[in-house]
Amino acid sequence: MEEKKQPKFETVMMIDDSSIDLYITSRLIRKNNFGQEVLQFSTAREALQYLQENQKNIEKLPKVIFVDIYMPLMSGFEFMEEYDKLSATLKNYCKAYIISSSVDDKEVILARKNKNVVAFQEKPITLKFLEEISKDCA
């Protein structure tokens, strides 16, 4: 049943303070062959640091970034502010998605207004959502 297909994306980045969610998402991605590699970060700062260091190195950059909103130290939106300061190359290459268990409209609107955010997704991440992303990026 599991054909060895070419994964949809080379690299996916996950930023979530919940290790369970990190696990769930990365498993979902790998199991369904959405990404070769899942970069997991439990803080936004670390993830940002990774992006900053590799912003000229496209092979190391994730094609898709999922970022949670509610995280200690740096929230998902604060991350997006810093993300905006990154190179255009990076921003053109990476597609960032806001992921949250919140269903607050204010946040949905905030996500929609952010030009670097492709979409807002309610947790949990489902297969259907991943398929939509791959369709969008195809």
Added chain:
Amino acid sequence: MSLPRFDHLFQISPIPSVVLLPNAEFTIVAANKILLELFNSSEEETVGKGVFEAIAESFPNSQEGQALHNITILKKSLEQVIETKEPHKIPHQKHLLSIPGSSEFVTKYIDVLSIPVLDDQNMVTHILHSVDDVTERRILEKVSENQKQRFLDLYEESPCAMAVLKGPHHIYEMVNPLLLQLVGKDNIIGKSIKEVFPKLEEQGYFDSLDETYETGQTYTANEALVTLDINENEKPINKYLNFTYQPYRNEKGEVNGILVFAVDVTEQVTSRKRTEESEKRYWELMQNLPVATYSCDLDGRILFYNKAATALWGTAPKIGEKLWCGSWKMYDLKGDFLSENLCPMALSLKESRTMSGEELVMERPNGSKRHVLTYPVPFKGSSGQVTGGVNMLVDITDTKTAQQALEKSEKKYRQIVETAQEGILVLDTEYNFIFVNNKMCDILDYSQEEIIGKNIFSFMDEEGKKQAEKLSSKQKERLDQIEFKYTTKTGKVIWTRFSSNPLFDENGVFKGKLAMVTDITENKKAEEKLRQNEKRLKESQEIAHLGSWDFDIASQEARFSDELCRIYGLSPEENIQNFSDWLSFIHPEDLEGLQAEIKIAEETLEERSYNHRIILKNGSVRYIFGKAKYVLDDKGEPKGIYGIAHDVTEAKKAEEKLVQSEKKLKEAQEIALLGSWSLDIATEKVTFSDELCRVYGLEPEDNSHTISEWLSFVHPEDLKEVTENWEEHKNGAIHTHRIITKDGSVKYIQGKFRPELDKQGERKEIVGIVQDVTESKRGEEKLKQSEIRLKEAQKIAQFGSWKFDFATQEQIFSEEACRIYGLPVDQNKHSTEFWLSFIHPEDLDEVKSIMKKSEITLEESVYNHRIILKDGTIKHLFAKVKFEFDEKGKPKGVFGIVQDVSESKKAEERLKQSEIKLKEAQEIANLGSWEVDFATGVSLWSDETCRIYGVPLEENDKQSFEDWLTFIHPEDKEAVLANLEEAQRALTDSEINNRIILRDGTVKHTYSKYRFERNHEGKPIAMVGAVQDVTQMKTAERNLEQQNKELLKANKELDRFVYSASHDLRSPLASILGLISFIEEDSEETETLEHVKMIKTSVNRLDAFIRNILSYSQNNRTDLEVEKIPVKQKIEEVVDSLRTMNRAKGINFDISITEEQPFYSDTRRFNAILENLISNAVKYHTQDTSGRYINVAATSDKEYLRLVIADNGIGISPEHQQKIFDMFFRISGKSNGSGIGLYIVKETIEKLKGSIDVESKEGVGTVFTVTLKNLKDGREKAA
């Protein structure tokens, strides 16, 4: 006059030509066919090359020298053309033309002509360069040279003049006769040309000769103007000559002479010049032609137009651009726009026909319009094809206007003539009618048809004709006021006054008469009558005693008749009086008038009549009516005066008396406003006096009326009475009635009439006098009115009056007084005792004492008392009593007015009652009142006020302002004082909240309202106020505020808590769901899968609940976002998403939406309502029944959206229906609902300014009806 285009001309020109640019190479820009043929070249080879290069190429290689020679000459020539800007010609140039493909060549002789083409700046832009192949001629010359002998034989007969000039000095060697004839000389052989024609030198011809001699080149002159001096004494002759100088060569080929050929072309040139001149003039003429003229080519392009055309069009169109006509706009005669390609010019050219006089209207750019006749003429070329045309435009606007004016005036004139009250007629030279107007027809009583063409004499009898014929000699004169006699169709004789004017045509030839005729038949008759009368008068004068006199101018003496002597009181012997004697009789007052009369008579010699008085010797005065007439001698000179005089003294006196008496009567009547009338029984005419006319509003002349006219003045309401009175009292009566005068006003008249009887005792006349009594009647009427009004007023004001007459000892009540006393209206006369019996016993003494007192003082008295009516009713009366006095100042009675004031007394009573109640109310409401009188400094506190301030009730008048201030809470004192100061200025009530501290230390909150009372100067004189103890209210208020604040805080915290809790709760749930999906995917154990499914259901339920809580908190936290909602789409979306629920299987959804008006609301909240209600309908549907349905219906209008969600599900029992909207209320434990859904729905609906209703029956179904406000105008923001 279409002008051929240049390039066309150029191309078809029979002269080989090229066009050169004036640059260094003289580049060829165009070459025509014939040139290309001549040089065996093509356009490609030629155009673009320099002319010299082209020439060099056309020469064979071996002949470079000749080519170079030619080029040098040409270059010089072209440079000269550019410099002088004049054409230049190189005659007879030898050109060796190579034959292509061989080294051979042909020799050509060409005339080279270069013409500069100049632009407006007079710069040479091009050079037209033509070469004329004259080879043939040249060859001919060669031949002739070779055949010199034959030429010599021939030249004698040559058609042209010939001469051979020898040597460099051009000595005539040979001449033929024609030449001699041409120059008009003989014996010229052996003479040099210079000797023969010295004048020629200055004309430059010798230079040409020299040149020919030197260069061997032929010189040709065409139409050269040569001035020949044939004879020294004669005037030189100008001749136009075509001549050629040809070199004459010896055997070696050297030039040793010149052969001259000359043809006299003077005649041809002159005639052509004349033609040219005339052509130029023709153009000039065209240009200045007063008629607008223009020409077009076949395509309609305008090629030419003259000044008149510019003037007509008001514009100067561009040549070659405007089509068919230069007019700005054109219209046909109906006023419709006429397009240019349909204008007469266009039609004429297109259809190749000449058109004439087509009329149309042209509009200038400035908007003025002209009527124009057009005369387009197509021009045809030699082949008969139309090549263009000329159009002439004749502006007839002025003519048209004039014509219209003429038509108008003619119409007017005709109207005048037709409606004239004079007969108007026109006669021809034979006196036949050629025109008569209606009036003339009326006069003659014939129709127009019967008159026209007839001779005027045929409408006259013999007498008339005779009279008229007398005048026929005066045919061409003006006749004025001649009397003419006509006979009408019915044979009646008509006298007319006839004035006529002769009519002449333009050439002054008499062509008839125009006459005006007035019918004077009536005048004639009147005249006749007058004549009769005069005759009769004369007779009667003869019968009467008339004095007469004769005055002889020569002797200056008058002879009086006997009768006149008698009149003048003279004896018959004194019958001769001279003029001055006579004048001495004249009354001085009449002297001046009489002398003036005499003077007029002297001047006019006409008969005069006069009135004057004379004074007799005995001093008596007599009135004389006289008449005097001049008697003329044969020569028409006055020789004497004849006069009559009549003594009219008696008549005059009677007349005067009459006038006097009438005048007096009139005056009397006027003074008394007394009119009189008399009715003549026989004629049934009433004659009014002047004053009566005035009364009736008539002019004094309008004084005679028929009886019915007379009666028509009577006021309709009085007419019956008047006629009855008239019939009843034929022998005289007095009458009063109203009349309506001519100006419509109503007058009262009072009159008296009586009959006048004749001798037989018959009534012959009824005379009456009438007086205008309107004023007094009006007064009466007014009085009556005011009495009625008084009565009404008394009734309205319940205001009665009575009168007590001392004489009769009777008291008379007015109607209202009767009513007040409860008496019938007719029972209005009483004795004093009767009146006193009404007075309330308690008031009786007072009334009596007042009465007594007033009887002494005779002053007005006022008193209040009560009366007891017969039915026992007690009334409060207000009365005022006044004495009335007679002329002597003695009291004759008492007049009293009385008013029923029972009602106001009652009101007073009630007021007293209400004051008591107020006091009670104040006590109950803890409301105290107080007042301060500034004058006395006394304050007065009400009981309640004392109670509030904790002051003993006895001290209610002991509290000064200062005392009061000590009660005020120190922290409020400042505010209170400021408030007081403010209040002192304010005109309205002031209020203040402050605390007071009682003597025992209790703090109280008070609310006070007060105001300053002011005197008429606006100065405060007192202060009144109310004070309320609001301590309890204040405390409650403060508590409430505190609670509110706490509540608000709690709410906010709760809200925040709910939000973050729900978020934190949802987070792990999401994780669980994620993990579950893995298990579902990985595990194959049935039981595990079953358990996992159950976990998932629970988690989902929990998730839904949390979402609901979130949604609720959002509903509270967020503002409305109003936007247009596509209702149908939204409902369908929700239904579609819910259709996938398991329980929805087999349910039939029916959606019917009517969106009359776009619906505006908050989309998210609207969605939440839909989702909750429809998902509920699905959740609580029955499981078993078939035919399950959910119907969703919505209708939106301007105000509301009505949403009805109906199902045939399990339904809700009545006891639960009110609770379903409560938070956490759930009906059944079976369902997995949280019990918050409908609560949120209700909250949300309220937020959206709507309402929800439920109707349900257990086991039947449920209907939710939601009404939401349409928030279209955005003002309906969140509540």
